[in-house]
Amino acid sequence: MTPISQVSGKAYPFGRKNVDTDVIIPAHWLKTVTRDGLGKGCLESVKKEPGNVFTDPAFAGAPILIAGDNFGCGSSREHAAWALLDMGVTCVIAPSFSDIFSGNAFKNGILTVALPQDAIDRLLEVAKTDPISIDLEHQTVTTPFQDRFLFEIDPFRKHCLLNGLDEVGLTLAQDATISAYEARTGETMPFLAHPTRHTA
């Protein structure tokens, strides 16, 4: 995973609430068996709306997306995160995110920044004309106009993002602890630990 510490540049001033994963990447794009090439299908229906920010050349290649409440609600498809990455977005700023989406974003090195609605409103305004900067180390979002918004992030996620750490590798290092759990529950909860097919 690519380490991430700072994201600076143009931001799509989208602002819409409840952007679901079917909008981020419609199901007919999910028939892939690799992670690449989904950027074309990213926000497909929005890109067809007149005056949308995603086909506006002023924002082409922007690394940041600013959205409304509950971004990424809906399905668990990780393709939503892959599609945003493939479109070049590495940071999404919104008042809130769906739990599954923020997990998927994190696991793919996309930084999700939750800020209060008034901060979002200000950033949406600034982003129309000017760039925005996110500093993960100091947990700040800044604009060229002295705006400075602090955001919260889970310390473990911050550590992994800053260092580009692979979660599976980290957990595999705890193999002995997992085996001990399995030995314990094999005794106490055999019905969960060892599923057996008794009848067809």
Place this chain on the structure above:
Amino acid sequence: MTKQPRTLYQKIWDAHVVDTRDDGTCLIYIDRHIVHEVTSPQAFEALRVSGRKVRRPDLHIAVPDHNVPTTARRDANGKRIPIADPQSAQQLDMLERNAPEFGIRYIGDADREQGIVHVIGPEQGFSLPGATIVCGDSHTACNGGLGALAFGIGTSEVEHVMATQTLLLKQSKTFQVNVEGTLGAGVSPKDVILHIIGVIGTAGGTGYVIEYTGNVFREMSIEGRLTVCNMSIEGGARAGLVAPDETTFAYVKGRPYAPVGADWDKAVAWWQSLASDPGATYDKSVHIRAEDIQPTVTWGTSPEDTAPIGGVVPAPEDFADASKRDAVKHSLDYMGLTPGTRLTDIAVENVFIGSCTNSRIEDIRAAAAILKGRKKAPGVKWAIVVPGSGLVKEQAEAEGLDKIIIEAGLEWREPGCSACLAMNPDKVPSGERCASTSNRNFTGRQGPGARTHLVSPAMAAAAAVTGHLTDVRTLSENS
């Protein structure tokens, strides 16, 4: 020393903690993982690239559902019919190769036990009360109807579960949704959950796990509880649960993977201890009167856009929040609806009865009860009933329900996700409406430009015979 009272969720959580970090993140053991063709290829690929194996293949089952066409799977000679769409065929082929390569049981598209992941988990007794259950699909929450902690995961987490049989998680907050009272005639579990989402909103459960409490859920069948828990995700919650009870044990007993003998007794003893303790507290609660729930439909493109069938299409001005007003404007435009229109005046050209929300035997029975002796309305061009699994299909056919459905002029299909999401040949044409028993009315969900109205199986059947959204109670009275 008295023990701190705990909720059902906390008890399941505590039983699955492998390790706790300083910041409160826990390594949680995952008891069951169900794999389908869409969210798994990249996870298997990652395992292969890094030379990792599946730690406990016996805790996983793989089955294709999203991509499979719902037309005949075998020809007259019993030979498997290949899938026409090359990309769908490729995803199925990959699952068929990946699962055995990593030691996982694979149920093929033409096997009698094939079905929708969330239907076959409980049906096979693979999903059990008190278990942690995951799948790369958000409607995994469905399994919570058995009193399991079940939730959807992304592909990276699928890989994590395969390699380590664990997930790194932070404990969620708890949200009690309590429904007490007596449900009126014609009010189904689907209406209950649609009503709940209308009350709490699609972000109401974000960060929470819902526990459904109250006599309405205690008196509900397992099929009904699975329907309710299924749509927890539409209420923003990653998981929803109903405490396991005698109804649950009766449902689980005798299923292929259900424990037997001494294991069964041990299991029941533990399951009986899982219900939330008296005095356990929830981070938030909402109380709903069962009498306030009507047969419910959605009019917009968010599952929270619900109204009782006797109501009208709202106007953007009816909403206080400016951004919601905007969303409603968008919704109505997409749905082609005018504020003030009576919901029962909305004509539908398509009817879909199926999906992980409503494709179990009770759902097919509810639809057939309305369809019996009636005919599909001429304005309805396409109406299909898609059982959730091969075993549901067998059961329905044994009860003669397929004949009722076909005589009414609807199609009786092979199991799969079908028209719930536009990933297989079952799609709703652009600009047309569908009365659908699925779970999402998102823009483009059932096909580009498709207009979805979420309803219960009985309400979908009612729409099929009248040609418009219909209060099922008016039909029942006439029959």
